Amino acid sequence: MTTLTSTGSQHAQAAGVGNNRALAVIFAAIGLDAVGIGLIFPILPRLLAEVTHGDNVAPYIGIMTALYAVMQFVFAPVLGALSDRLGRRPVLLISLAGAAINYLVMAFAPQLWMLFLGRAIAGLTSANMSVAMAYITDISPEDQRARRFGLFNAVFGAGFIIGPILGGVLGDYGLRLPFIAAAILNAANLLMAFFVLPESRTPSREKLDLAALNPLRPLRWTWRMKNLLPVILLFFILSMTGEVYGTCWSLWGNDAFHWNGLWIGLSLGTYGLCQALAQAFLPGPAVKLLGERGTILTGFVGTCLALVVMAFAKQGWMVFAVMPVFVLGGVGIPALQSLASRMVDEGMQGQFQGVLASAVSLTSIIGPLMFSTLYFVVRSQWPGAIWLSVMVVYVLAVPLVLSLKFRRAE
Known part of the structure; x- marks a missing residue:
């Protein structure tokens, strides 16, 4: 009886450690999404002026910001539904890989359309927050969900504060340097997720409800x-x-x-x-x-x-x-x-x-x-x-x- 109790306790401790590691990966992804939103703000006017060779870049900033939001708005329900169908892990891994590649492309994009494309991809990959929230729900007992969702908001808020500061500091040393830093951070999080993040649910075999994808x-x-x-x-x-x-x-x-x-x-x-x-x-x-x-x-x-x-x-x-x-x-x-x-x-x-x-x-x-x-x-x-x-x-x-x-x- 003592042996069984001890074994059960060990399994519970192991599950707790595994959940903590998974949460660390999820919170890192959330924080990096927020950093990516704010990272571009301090350097965007200079970047657009360099690419367009013009002074008044306000309309371009509005378009890029709106494009990011459009992609996030459209694809948040899509990624959420796909994670129900295929599992949380593959959707998160693909979105993290896409974010790393996107920032690398933006670091070297010589033309305006490439910057627009990169910002659109950034909005698409940041739509993984719906998947991250679903993952937290999967692995959290009901009595811990409120606290963990509170941490979710806190991490996002911290990332949104760090992003502009990081972008401003690095941008003064090199206009494309913030994107390189973001690519490295997302690549590191991708590797951590690949080796540490387990699947949190059994993928559904039900047919995908296309109506649920309508934002x-x-x-x-x-x-x-x-x-x-x-x-x-x-x-x-x-x-x-x-x-x-x-x-x-x-x-x-x-x-x-x-x-x-x-x-x-x-x-x-x-x-x-x-x-x-x-x-x-x-x-x-x-x-x-x-x-x-x-x-x-x-x-x-x-x-x-x-x-x-x-x-x-x-x-x-x-x-x-x-x-x-x-x-x-x-x-x-x-x-x-x-x-x-x-x-x-x-x-x-x-x-x-x-x-x-x-x-x-x-x-x-x-x-x-x-x-x-x-x-x-x-x-x-x-x-x-x-x-x-x-x-x-x-x-x-x-x-x-x-x-x-x-x-x-x-």
């Missing part, structure tokens, strides 16, 4: 829940305004302050850190003190104050000085999610979260195109005007916040 499918649900349309529209607006930072920040920093890659990366990383800290620690206390509606409006006020300072800033230090004000802006979307969850029955929460995820994906496509076009218009006269355009969007959204009612969907 617009969750949005159809909203038309049956008319009273939720205002909150979804508000979520869409707030998410879209968030796209302006990745699209225009590096252009504005260079035009307004002549920042090099290091300072652009540091400023973007500081912004990301403020947002992460705000969303981690402030929404709960703020909602208790002000309620969801009051917290959302407080977030609006904080963001608008920061945007006004940035629009009129004459020196770079003023941007870093106003960063803490952005902390207030970070509480808006979590509070909106809390408010929205009170309007939806428990049995429909999953569908509703799927709709919000689809809305975020769509804003990642529309936002970069819209704000890069606006920046192209205002750049020569007043680059900081781009931030006032974002403030106008927030002001127009205030009546929508005031119209929301605290009642459940019928």
Whole structure:
């Protein structure tokens, strides 16, 4: 009896060690996806200027950012469904290999179309986050899933902070050096996954449901829940305004302050850190003190104050000085999610979260195109005007916040 118990304990310990190694690989993939998103921001204006031999590259930045989002939006359900059919491991290995090859191609791409192609492939491979989340679900007991999904978000946030800083620092030494570093990191993670990552589930033999691959499918649900349309529209607006930072920040920093890659990366990383800290620690206390509606409006006020300072800033230090004000802006979307969850029955929460995820994906496509076009218009006269355009969007959204009612969907 003692022998059996000891053997069972050893098997459990071995399984635990195996799961920990698998989680390390998965979290590394998630972090590298986030690093890849932010890595390109500080160097993209200079890279596009070098390839196109032009000065005003704002439209190209918008197109590249939107292209990345389109590929991620379209292929996230595809990779998720393929992982159900073929297994998580092969899909993850192929996506990691594709990421490594893509960054290597971008490191030496001499023409614009090759950069567009590389960014499209990067968006496709980063769609593996849906597979990573499924893998975590497969190997995690129910009582550990919340903690591990929390780590998922923390790792992604850390990668998004590290990415711009790494891209800015390396980009000052060599414009293509960040891509080489990303290729090496992804190749190392691929090798680790190949030797360490086990399959987490038995592949399904059921026929692939092609309808499940439609990324617009969750949005159809909203038309049956008319009273939720205002909150979804508000979520869409707030998410879209968030796209302006990745699209225009590096252009504005260079035009307004002549920042090099290091300072652009540091400023973007500081912004990301403020947002992460705000969303981690402030929404709960703020909602208790002000309620969801009051917290959302407080977030609006904080963001608008920061945007006004940035629009009129004459020196770079003023941007870093106003960063803490952005902390207030970070509480808006979590509070909106809390408010929205009170309007939806428990049995429909999953569908509703799927709709919000689809809305975020769509804003990642529309936002970069819209704000890069606006920046192209205002750049020569007043680059900081781009931030006032974002403030106008927030002001127009205030009546929508005031119209929301605290009642459940019928």
